[in-house]
Amino acid sequence: MNYWLVKSEPETYSWDTLVKEWKEKPVTSDKLAGKQAGRWDGVRNYQARNNLQAMKKGDKVLFYHSVIGKAVVGIAQVVVEHYPDPTIDDPRWVAVNLKPVKKLKNAVSLETVKNNKDLSEMFLVTHSRLSVQPVKEKEYKKILKLSGD
DNA sequence: GCCAACGTTGGC
């Protein structure tokens, strides 16, 4: 089991958007993944792409709201592993599908992460622009603890 | 809204 963190501006695609998509058109088949809920696409950065490609079904994914909120707000899970990104005609880029697992009881803010000794090495702090990041198990557990879950 | 940090592009 690996852990990840994805960032999204809530005005573009929020945690609630993900939840809503899953209510309306849940993923029923890997083959249809490109048309179904929770498609994580549009990544155009090689490092982020590499992380998407490394995601395995069942991996846990922290969902972070950038710009507005600036906090980890929920936990998602990888349900479909990488396939060519349907939003671009270029085989270099890939998408995965994420499913909401649960909303955090209390969002864990960037400020909290920065001020926490155990979390200050997170990519969120050290490589703030990377949109798909690996998270260490210890960090994942710490975030959950801070959220009150 | 500003701007620093960073990644990408393309001319040479």
Added chain:
DNA sequence: GCCAACGTTGGC
């Protein structure tokens, strides 16, 4: 292959 120019991200 270097690097200036440019575009984007995201915190402040």
